[in-house]
Structures are given as C-alpha cells and as structure tokens.
Amino acid sequence: MSDVSTKAPVIRLRGVSRTFTGPVDVTALHPTDLEVAQGEFLAVIGPSGSGKSTLLNLLGLLDRPSGGTYELGGVDVASLKDRERTAFRGHGIGFVFQSFHLLPYRTATENVVLAQLYVTRSRARRTEEAVAALRQVGLGHRLDALPPTMSGGERQRVAIARALVNRPELLLCDEPTGNLDSDNSELILRLFEQLHAAGQTIVVITHDHEVARRAGRSVTIRDGVLRDTVEAIGGT
Template sequence: MPRGRWRRTRTPVAVGGADAPVIRLSGLGRTFPGTVEVHALRPVELEVERGEFLAVVGPSGSGKSTFLNLLGLLDRPTSGTYELGGIDVAGLGERQRTAVRGHRIGFVFQSFQLLPYRTATENVELAQLYVGRDAASRRDRAVEALGRVGLDHRLDALPPTLSGGERQRVAIARALVNRPQLLLCDEPTGNLDSHTSEIIMELFDELHRSGQTIVIITHDPTVAARAQRTLVMRDGVLGTGAEAGA
C-alpha cells in the first residue's frame, strides 16, 4: 500500500438462515456486578418472526433500555444466546458485531440524533459509511430512503429548519437506508405532539405492511396499541402482563 494512504478493510458479514426468525433469544440475560448484583434483564425466551411488529412497554427503570441495547448489539449479555436472522451474534467478535449491526439493524431514537450542519440527505448518507458503498451509491440510496418517508422535497434542508416530525422522518430514513432486517425504535414519538406522533405511527404501519420487522420500546399505550404483539417489562422480567407481574 502506498505510503500516506489508508485502505479501509471490510469485515465479512455473517450469513444466517433465510427462514430463521429475525430474533431468537434463549435465556438471554444481563446482570451488572457490584456489592449487590443488579439483574437488569432476567433470562428471556423470545422469538420475533420476519415482518412482525412488536412493542415492549414498561415504566422507567424496568429494563427496557438494557433489552434494547442487547438487541442492538450495543451491549453483551451475561447469559444466554441471541440469534439475529439465524446468526449467533452473542458469540461474535467486536468487529463482526459492528458489521452485523451496520448491515442488519436500523435504529430510531427519541432525540433524532441528526447532525445540524448536514443536510437531510447527508445525514442519511452517513449511515452508509461503514458498509462499503461508494459516494454515488450512498446518495442514491439516501434519496430513495427519504422518498420512502415522504421527504423527497426536503433533501437539502438542514435539521434546524425541519419540524420535529420531519426530523424524525429523516431519522427513520437513516435507519432504513441499509435495508435492515430489524428496525429498533426507542420511544420514537417521545419528543412529538400527539398529531405528529400519529403521522409517525402511520409511517411505521406502512413499513410493517411492506414487511419490515419492527421492535418499538415505549411507555405510551397508544403507540403500543399499533403493534401486532405487546410485551411488558417490569423489574427486569419480560413477558405478558401476568408474566411480568403487571
């Protein structure tokens, strides 16, 4: 390699089974050590099929964020296994986990997390930097994703000039641009008024009808009501209302 030049190496992405559930958890748990151990997530058994829309509800401190971080490969479990599309991701090395996360998981957050000095298109393009696409391809995909969420007329707008709903739609486009198997949403309507929340949930309904697998973490029962299935998180236990002690 010539002196002074860096070459980006691409980490191979593991391949799973085409018919496997998008999520299969077996005894997955997370404990934080200390003088008194904190069982943030008690062992979970769960399958989420392709195209399913799942909501997880629960009060603050119930373990929802721990659960989301494990599903999104932002943290590692202390027990059990996690298969994402047939791949045992709990056992992967850090570089492979990063590659799988970039290709197979899209994230939507409450706070949007957009760069204010980058246009809507550029914000969506940035999500593709670590999946090996050239600049022209990145822009084409970004424009396509923004069109999918109804923002093809706001391609060059900066986030401060967008409404809250438009900023969340940019964030959703960014999450979708790599065509992930799994869309993880953390309180996606938490910063929006009720009218705008309804518009965003209608967009999630459309994505679900198109076959997108969606998991939403929320405290809002009206958001959870849009899902096919709702599970309750309480004191680190995930299950139906009765199983979680609700």
C-alpha cells in the first residue's frame, strides 16, 4: 500500500451538511467531518436512503453543501462559481458509475477521447492518452470495440479508463460493481487495488460489504450520519 501518512489530504470536510428545504425541511447529511489522504482507498458503505447519494453529489461537486467547508486538493470548492466548479470537476475528479454511460455507437477509444473536453490537447494527443488509459485497464486489445459487443466488465473498464484519462486527483465511484456478475466484480476490484497501489486516491460509495472489505479503510453512513468503522481486512 502507498505511504499516505505525510501527505496533505485530497478531501477535507469540516461540518459539511445538506438540508433540502420544503414544507418540512429534510436533513439528508448531518454535519460531517472527513479526511481522505492522497493515495487512500476509502469505501463509504450504507443502505438505500442512508445519505450515500447526497454525499456522492457533494464530493463530486454535483451539489453544494448547506453548511460547512469542503476542500478538494487544498481548494475550498464550496465557494467556487458554477463555471469554476465545472472546470475543477472536469480536471480533478474522475467518475465511475453503476451504469456505464458509454455511447453505444462510439468505439472504446472514442468514448475515452470524449472525456477530454476540458483539456487543451491536440486530437492526436487526446487519442494517444485514450489508448494509454485503455491499456492501463487491460483493454489494449479492444480499442475499436463498440460497447454493445463488450462484456459488462469490459464496459466498466472503459468507464474507468474514461475516468482516469485526465489524471484526476480523485477517482469517485458509485456502486461500480452493481451491474456486474461475481467474476467481473472481482476483476474490477483487482483493478482498483492495482490503481490504489500505484497511488491513485479512490472513494467508492457502496452497499456491498465485499467491496468495502477490499478497501484500505471504510466508513459507514446511516440516516445521514457518517461514522468511522474499523480498518477493512484485505486490500493491497
């Protein structure tokens, strides 16, 4: 496992909360403190309705907190304007979702190229970077394949390559094995372990205890309250 003890945290939440206002206000996330170190592999585990999606949207800059401060890579992202948040998200965060969100009529390479919209590179360089990312996840032999011709595990690896191609500081994953069988789930978890060993910071939101077991650390969320749990057994 990478030595993360002396490095500044990638994520630092201080009293971050989210309340949805209405006839009756609903607090989806109670004031939360959380730090995720550089190179750490963290799992956030909880049942449906626990606040996982709210936390994911806040960490991914898809929503703003109602209170508290969120620093990502040392930047107070809660105060950024919308355009700044969009650019910061495009460069700093790679997303992996349960549904792969690949364009079916684009090749694996083309799907990864499209993730580089916010990066000023030539078309040839974007293609080179996409090919390198696909090779990194073991898909060098499927560069021209269309998603409908690929297995679920291959499609998820394309999605991971797309998330990695801009070299984000944070890889944020939402139920990444939720649509996969046990064999393909194992392949994806091994890939996460390899990325973690290479120094990638990974946060996985999941309800799956096996996914959480493979992470270096896990926390639980229930009724909008985040709590530390013991170190997960296993991982790299």
